[in-house]
Amino acid sequence: MVSGDSGVTRVVVVGAGIAGLAAAHHLADRPGVGVTVCESGPKVGGKVRTEDFAGVTLDLGPDAFLARRPEAVTLCRELGLVGELVPPATSSAFVWARGRLRRLPEGLVLGVPVRWGALARSRVLSPSGLARATIEPVLPGRKLGADEALGAVVRRRLGDQVHRTLVDPLVGGINAGDTDRLSIDMTAPVLAAAARGRRSLVRGAREVSAPGADRGGPAFLTLPGGLSRLVEVLVARLEASGVEVRTGAAVAAVERPDEGGYRLRMVSGALVEADAVIVAAPAYGAAPLLAPHAPTAAEALAGIEYASVALVAMAYPAPALPRRLDGSGFLVARGEGRLMSACSWASSKWAHLDPGDQVVLRVSAGRAGDARVESLDDDALVTRLSLELGLALGIGVPPSEVRVTRWARAFPQYAPGHLGRVAATEAELHRRLPGLALAGAALAGVGIPACIASGRRAADRVLASREDALRPTR
Ligand SMILES: Cc1cc2nc3c(=O)[nH]c(=O)nc-3n(C[C@H](O)[C@H](O)[C@H](O)COP(=O)(O)OP(=O)(O)OC[C@H]3O[C@@H](n4cnc5c(N)ncnc54)[C@H](O)[C@@H]3O)c2cc1C
Structure with a gap:
């Protein structure tokens, strides 16, 4: 990776969703780094959208983030927002199953029951579904090996009803997916670890959910002004640091000029020169930008449903x-x-x-x-x-x-083997496109903390390739 004439490394971030903005935030204020964020839409924030509705300020995309991962809370702390965060007023929820709403029992780890008494009292499963589930700890079987569909693992261990009534609504709901086609490693890493640590999924899940196994505190948090407030404060901080955030700036192509670095061709026809690029667009938007330079990586991205x-x-x-x-x-x-x-x-x-x-x-x-x-x-x-x-x-x-x-x-939709395909994609990009990195929900998870983590990681990759380029050759 080269630096522009000014000696400043110009990084362009494609996409101003939370992942792209987090990447820009991680790069802002670094000496010798100039950052431009190009967003195709009229607004920043991507899926984060808050509007006034019926007299309240309502999130119309994500309405909370997982607080048991550190990234979103850390970002809020860095932005001076941590004091505004609030937990939900209640954690009790229902599932519409077997014809009516039924209160979900306590003691579920991503839908896998770890307390039989609470499960039985909830009547969320039929007597036969409950009986099938409770034999799980004594069922023979092997520990989880390679990545598999979450649905297959849960059905094998706990039966159809636990899958259909608890795990699929919960994990499928988070991902708008079908757990029979979603990777356990990607969408339920806690269950994957439980199933690798022990033959019994329930015993393994019980261990990860034991008191003291997590850091306590609310599982979810939000901002009363809506999650767009996070985006607004983040963008204000970026602009105060000299980051240029452009909306209505759709990137049509990423080119590699002979003199090195990158040139981004905008849909408007304008050209933006860059020394490094972070592509934080959805996979189907990233794929065509990469196809001329890294066809296998582009194909893998285009293949993500x-x-x-x-x-x-x-x-x-x-x-x-x-x-x-x-x-x-x-x-x-x-x-x-x-x-x-x-x-x-x-x-x-x-x-x-x-x-x-x-x-x-x-x-x-x-x-x-x-x-x-x-x-x-x-x-x-x-x-x-x-x-x-x-x-x-x-x-x-x-x-x-x-x-x-x-x-x-x-x-x-993270099909089984997703993590391996992402690793291969990133390795190909590292080889063929030094100074270009990917970020966003397609890589390592749909949640806001995962997206923030992916943005920071992409920024670190860009900084690492800058270090490589600056290192004197012997
Ligand atoms: C209805 C709904 C509810 C959700 N609920 C939750 C929740 O409660 N908690 C939670 O943690 N997560 C939730 N999510 C998931 C989470 O919101 C998303 O996974 C996350 O916001 C995605 O961020 P991102 O930056 O990866 O992508 P995006 O937000 O999609 O941002 C990508 C940006 O790239 C831009 N772009 C694309 N192509 C180009 C181009 N060529 N040039 C320039 N710009 C481009 C797009 O316009 C977009 O703004 C929800 C999502 C939805 C839709």
Whole structure:
């Protein structure tokens, strides 16, 4: 990697989602590094989007992040936001299974039950499903070897019902995916470690969930102003550090001029010179940029499937609900045949979203293997979801306010072997495109902390190749 005439290493970040912004943040203020972020859309933040809805400030993409991983909390601390973080008002949740809402039992590790008493009392499984699950610790079998589909591992050990009613709604819900096609290593590393440490998945999961096994504190946190506040404060900090953040700046091609470095050809026709590039776009957006230089890596990225979802915000007058919403919401088991995949009771889940006189719901629809949502227009989607809410919660009136947000190709689907393919892709890029690194949800996880981690890692890679380039050759 070379540096420009000024001696400054010019890094261009493609994509201003949380991963790209985290990468820029990690590079900002480094002596001798100049950073430009190019975002194709009219706004920064990517999937992070907060809007005013029904009198509250509502997240229409992610509404919280995992607090038991350090990256998002650390970023909030660096930005002076940590004092604003709040946990959910409740951690209790339901699943729509076997025909009605059932409260999820305590003692689940990504849906794998580790407390038989709580599981039995919850009646979330039928008696035969419960009986099948409880023989797991004495079932013969081998420890987990290579990566596998999460669904296959869970069904083999605990039976169909635990898979269908607990693990698939939870882990499939997080990823808008089908756990029969999702890698256990990627989507449930805790369960993968449990299944590698012991023959019994339940015993292994019990160990990782034992008191003291985690750092305590709330599992999730958010910002009462919505997660866009994180993005706004982050961008303000970047700009104060001299980082240029451009919107409406779609990168059409990454070129390698003879004189070295990179040249980014914008859709507008403008050219941006760079010494290093971080591509923090979704995999299907990154692939064409890399294809001329690293075809195998581009093919691997293009091969990552994505699921499209719709997030439908709905407000109801509080008296329209026949039952008190005493939890954070419910997940929907795939076999129920519903269009909705989850319903977050936003005004019960978050104290700051409870205006008292109304109820705000965030209803999710669409997941891998279920593309019905894409064929419905907004009116049909809302009608269908309202009907399902009537069945689940007994609501008999239409919502007083609705907002449909469509997230096309939003959730990467991590097929078994994903981590190996990512490692091979990054190795090819390292060989062929020194000074170019990837970031974003497609690589190492859909959650905001994982995306921040991927951005920081990409920034570190770029800095390392700069060090290599500056090192005197003998
Ligand atoms: C409805 C929904 C709910 C979610 N809930 C949660 C949650 O509660 N907690 C959680 O942790 N995660 C959640 N997620 C997942 C999380 O929001 C995403 O995985 C994460 O925000 C992705 O960040 P990213 O930076 O990788 O990608 P993105 O946010 O997709 O950003 C990529 C950016 O690159 C830009 N781009 C693409 N191509 C180009 C180009 N050629 N030139 C310039 N720019 C380009 C795009 O416009 C986009 O802004 C949710 C996601 C959705 C959709």
